[in-house]
Structure formats: C-alpha cells, structure tokens
Amino acid sequence: MTHASHHLTLADIARHLGVTFEGDAALPIRGLATLKEATSDQVAFLTNRAYLKDLATTQAAAVLLHPEHGKSCPVPKLEMENPYLGYAKLSQLFDPLPARDKAGIHPTAVVADSVTLGEGVSIQAHAVVEAGVTLGDHVVVGAGSVVGADSVIGENTRLHANVTVCHGVIIGKRVILQSGCVIGGDGFGFAHDGEGWHKIAQLGGVVLGDNVEVGSCSSIDRGALGDTLIGDDVKIDSQVQIAHNVTIGAHSALAGCVGIAGSTKVGKHCMLGGGVGLSGHLTICDGVQVTGMSLVTNSIHTPGVYSSGTGAMSNSQWRKNAVRFKQLDDIAKRLSRLEKTTRDA
Template sequence: MTHASHHFTLADIARHLDVDFEGDAEQPIRGLATLKEAASDQVAFLANRAYLKDLATTQAAAVLLHPEHGKNCPVPRLEMANPYLGYAKLSQLFDPLPARDITGIHPTAVVAKSVVMGEGVSVQAHAVIEAGVMLGERVVVGAGSVIGADSVIGDETRLHANVTVSHGIVVGKRVILQSGCVIGGDGFGFAHDGAGWHKIAQLGGVVLGDDVEVGSCSSIDRGALGDTVIGNDVKIDSQVQIAHNVSIGDHSALAGCVGIAGSTKVGKHCMLGGGVGLSGHLTICDGVQVTGMSLVTNSIHEPGVYSSGTGAMHNTQWRKNAVRFKQLDEIAKRLSRLEKSYRSE
C-alpha cells in the first residue's frame, strides 16, 4: 500500500490519464493500492487476470482496468487498453521522493571549484564531485555518492545514495542510478605471462543514454579502449554485470543477475531474463528475448524467444537424466550407424 501527502481528485486522476470516468469528480484520491487492500480514497488497478477475483469486493474509490472488465467493476472505473501503463503514470503522481529534494550543496559535500552546475542542482551530504565535472539542470547527487573527474551528468538525472560514477563518464538526461551501482569501474582485463597476471589499463569510458535506469549494486565497466555504450531507455535491474566494451541497444531490459561478457553487442528491444549469461564477442540482434537462467554462447541473428538448460525437477528424476545426458553422444553415434545400416539394406 502506498502512502503520500499528495491529494488529488478523481477528475485530476482521469485528466492525468486522459480517460473518461463515471463517478464523483471531487472524490479525494490520496494514494494507490491493490484491489484487495485499497481504501475508499485510493485508486486500485487490474492488470493481471489472476487478481480478477478481488475486483468484486474492492473498496477502492476507483479502479483502473481494461474495458473488457468494466462491466464487472462495482466502483467507478478508469478504462485503458494498457492498465499497467496507467498504473505506472499514476505512481509518479504519488512518489514522495522528489518532494524531499533540497537544491543547493550540503555543507559536508566536497565539490571541486571547477565543477559546472546547472540550475536547481542538489548535492546531498558527504557527496564528492571531482574536478571538471559538469552537472545539468536539476541533477540530484545523493548522499555519499562520488562523481569522478571530467564526467558529464545530464539534466534531471538522479544518483541515489552511495553511487559511484568514475572519471570520464557520460550520463544522459533523466537517468536513475540506484544505490550502490558503479558506473565506469575497471573492466576485467589481464594478460598472463605463464606465471602470473599483468593488469591492462582500461582507457575507455562509459556512455549512458537518456532515460536509462541502473539498479542497485549493478556494475557497468569502462571500456578497454573504446567506450561501453548503453542506449536510450535501457532498464537494468539490480546486481547486473556489464563488462568492458559491451553495447546495449535502445529500449532493452535486463533483469536481475544478468552477466554480459566483454565486447558483446545486444540489439534494440531485447529482454534478458534473470540470471541470463552472455559470452563475450557475441552479437544479439534486435528483438531477442532470452528466458531466465539461460546461457548464450553463440551469436543470435533472428529475433524471437530463446532458452537453454532444463527446468527444475525432482532430484531423483534429475539424477537419472544427468546419466542420460552423458550417454547422448554414444546414443547419437549408435543411431547414425543404424540409419546407415538401414539405408544400405
């Protein structure tokens, strides 16, 4: 259940969504909630048929839903073809975070004299901003965050607490960097001389496009020579690892614990499920969806849905199958011999 100090009327909500409604235009709306938990001054939404059972008994002031469910709604309804998108738009109205922003530089922040700031910037406690940094208008630098030398941060971008943006990084407009993420750490580059490892200096940077979000404790490594590039409107979940010189196309989304090895190129409008791994130096074309926990070791040149591995099963069955997996090569050879023998008869 959401709680916020924002007060709107039902008419305000409908106007914001550009939809018609039936009911009391002056009905106060003070938040959002689920169908089951909504109070008489909250808006609920129905975007998943699994929750249709809660519609008949909801106490919400109004429900945001698809027109096909409108006749079953016992309270005022806000009909949209994509109710989940409507919920996303309403959530922004009730988000209390922007109201807490205080423009200006906190006295405990350390900001180099050469830093250039646009209007309405907020630099919170104990942040560090190094020489040559450029901050656009209404940028928020959260408490304890660090921005390395010569980086550029676009308008209306927000760094939550304890974000690290390394030196020479370019971050676009309206980007959200969640706590603990690291943008521009060294890529994993080492040369082996037969006895030990020699570090390769990572000389590239990272470029994040506009409207990107990076989840908490995710890492996007700087390039070895060229830049690691994240396109516009890319959404990256928590605990994702993106290695040096990876590129990700516009509007792609990566769920938690995705790992992408160096120099792999992911196209536009791709979706990688939780725990997906991509090997290095691959090309993934536009419009590819890879389901959770899959390992991709070859390039993908046709859009579609791809999977690897096997789903969970009872351990007894899995152990039997594991034995059979080891026998597949011999079974294939035996089948080939039988086919040759059959054709020769």
C-alpha cells in the same frame, strides 16, 4: 500503499491518464492501493487476472482496469487498454521522493571548484564531486555518492545514496542510478606471461543514454579502448554485470543477475531474463528474448525467444537424466550407424 503529498481529485487522475469516467469529479484521491486494501480515497488497479476475485468487493474510490472487466466493477472505473501502463503513470503522481529534494550543496559534501552546476542541483551529505564534472539542471547526487573527474551528467538525473560514477563517464538525461551501482569501474583486462597477470589499463569510458535506469549493486565497466555504450531507455535490474566495451541497444531490459562478457553487442528491444549469461564478442540482433538462467555462447541473428538448460525436477529424475546425458555421444554414433545400415539395406 502510497500517499501523495498533495491531494488530487478523481478528475485530475482521469485527466492525467487521458480517460473518461463516471463519478464524483471532485472526489479527493490521496493514494494508490491494491483492490483488496484500497479505501474510499484511493485508486486501485486490476492488471492481473489472478486478482479479479477482489474486484467485486473493493472499497476503492475508483479502479483502473481493462474495458473487458468494466461491467464487473462496482465503483467508478478508469478504463485503459493497458492498465499496467496507467498504473505506472499514476505511481509517479504519488511518489514522495522528489518532494524531499532540496536544491543546494550540503555542508558536508566535497565539490571541486571547477565543477559546473546547472539550476536546482542537489548535492547531498558526504557526496564527492571531483574536478571538471558537469551536472545538468535538477541533478540529484545522493548522500555518499561519488562523481569522478570530468564526468558529465544530464538534467533531471538522480544518483541515489552511495552510487559511484567513475572518471570520464557520460550520463544522459532523466537517468536513475540506484544505490550501490558502479558506472565506469575498470574492465576485467589482464595479460598472462606464463607465471602471473599483468593489468591492462582501461582507457575507454562509459556512455549511458537518456531515460536509463541501473539497479542497485550493478556494475557497468569502462571500455578498454573505446566506450561501453548503453542506449536510450535501457532498464537494468540489480546485481547485473556488464563488461568492458559491451553495447546494449535502446529499449532493452535486463533482469537481475544477468552477466554480459566483454565486447558483446545486444540489439534494440531485447529482453534478458534473470540469471542469463552472454559470452564475449557475440552479436545479439534486435528483438531477442532470452529466458531466465540461459547461457548464450553463439551470436543470435534472428529475432525470437531463446532458452537453454532444463527446469527443476526431482533429484532422482535429475540423476537418471545426468547419466543419460553422458551417454548422448555414444547414442548419437549408434544411431548414425543404424541409419547408414538401414539406407544400405
């Protein structure tokens, strides 16, 4: 449940969504809630048919829904073809976080003299901003965050608490970095001499486009020579690992625990489900969706949905299948011989 720091009317809500409605235009709206929990000063939403059962009894001031469900709505309705998108837009109106931001530098923050600050920048308690950094207008550097030397951060970007942006990183406008993420750490580069490992200095950087979001405790490594590139509007969930010199095209989305090995290129409008792994030096074309827990070891050149692995089953069934899996090569050879015998007969 969410509440706005200021009161909006039903007319304000409809205007923000660009929809018409029937009802009291001056009705105050103080928040959003589910169909089941909403009260008479809150807007509810129906984006999943599983909750259609709650529509008839909702006490909401109004309901945001698809036109196909409008006739069943007992309260004023806000009809949209994509009500989930409408819900996303409304949620921004009731987000209390921006109201807590105060422009200025907290006395416990450490900010180098050579830092360039835009208007309305907020640098919060115990943050560190190193030499040569440029922060655009209305950037928020959360408590305990570190911005490394010579990095550039675009306007209206927010670093939540305890974010690390390493040296020489370029971040676009309206980017959100969730707590604990590390942008520009060293890539996993080592050379082996037969006995031990020798570290390869990572000389590249990281470039994040506009409107990117990176989830908590995710890592985007700097390039070994060139930069690791994340395109505009890419959404990255928590606990994702992106290795050095990876490129991710605009508008792609990566769910939790995705791992991408070095120098792989992911196209635009791709979606990688939770736990997906991509091997290194691959090319994934635009418009590819890889379902959860899949391992991709070869490049993909045709758009579509790809999967690997098997879903969960009873242990007894899995044990039987595991035995058969070991027999596949022998079965394939026997089948090949049988086919040849049949052709020769």
